[in-house]
Amino acid sequence: MRFSLCLLAVAGLALAQTRPTIFLITDAEGVGGVCRQDQVEPSNREMQQLLTAEINAAVEGFYKGGAGEVIVWDGHDGSQTLSTLTIHPRAKLVMGGLGPSMLMERRFAAVAIVGQHSKANIRTGIMAHSYSSLGIQTMKLNNKPVGEIDVIAAMAGHFDTPVIMLSGDRAAVEEMREIAPDAEFAAVKEGLGRYVCISESAKRSQEMIEQAALRSMAKIGKIKAYRVPGPCTLEVEYTTRNSLPVGSELRTWAEVLDDRTIRFRGKDVLEVWQRYRVR
Numbered sequence: 001m002r003f004s005l006c007l008l009a010v011a012g013l014a015l016a017q018t019r020p021t022i023f024l025i026t027d028a029e030g031v032g033g034v035c036r037q038d039q040v041e042p043s044n045r046e047m048q049q050l051l052t053a054e055i056n057a058a059v060e061g062f063y064k065g066g067a068g069e070v071i072v073w074d075g076h077d078g079s080q081t082l083s084t085l086t087i088h089p090r091a092k093l094v095m096g097g098l099g100p101s102m103l104m105e106r107r108f109a110a111v112a113i114v115g116q117h118s119k120a121n122i123r124t125g126i127m128a129h130s131y132s133s134l135g136i137q138t139m140k141l142n143n144k145p146v147g148e149i150d151v152i153a154a155m156a157g158h159f160d161t162p163v164i165m166l167s168g169d170r171a172a173v174e175e176m177r178e179i180a181p182d183a184e185f186a187a188v189k190e191g192l193g194r195y196v197c198i199s200e201s202a203k204r205s206q207e208m209i210e211q212a213a214l215r216s217m218a219k220i221g222k223i224k225a226y227r228v229p230g231p232c233t234l235e236v237e238y239t240t241r242n243s244l245p246v247g248s249e250l251r252t253w254a255e256v257l258d259d260r261t262i263r264f265r266g267k268d269v270l271e272v273w274q275r276y277r278v279r
């Protein structure tokens, strides 16, 4: 009797340990009901509420689908939008900037993205940009124009972690679908122009996100990680006002292509991103 109880305990422990940890990365421009520049200020109350509700809906979906832990990274503009006062009671919150690896070396079971916008230069992308709307014109990884979606997926993929779910505007969903066709999606608004959209209601957006998160849990182990083959190049074209500073030619592993464009090289996506981000 005691032996079988012990076995049960061990089995229970193993089950708890195998329950997947989901790493949820958040942004603001792709949240339903967010369509103006003033709304993406981290202190904007309406955006904070809309984003938090979308995150909490996703967290609910992940737990209903069997997640053991959900870790949320406040990924928008300086990581100062979310609060533990209002985040889902069972979610953990990463506050502050993460290094170039984005914590992916922890090899989460899966990554998910909520509130995402598309890369720069996409016609129907609401507030589309690649990392900096004022600073960066175009970013290319291995010659392909990329934004946060590709970089997150590639960094996760470097550590064999798949992206299983994304919510955002329709342009962001299409961008993710290109590299992860089997992931689950919630397109909460359609962009007509940079600051013009047709948005689902907050309630409907949250329902769609919870359902997508729930469905995505069944796909862990079935969706492949997105692998970008090395060696890698990362070309960053800054805007006119952000011409490269004096001395850029001396940066290691970098090549200045013109007054606004610099290209980094690395053996893989992690190395090239580190060389770009760490000065």
Ligand SMILES: [Zn+2]
Pocket (backbone or CB within 6 Å): 027, 028, 117, 131, 148
């Ligand atoms: Zn962003």
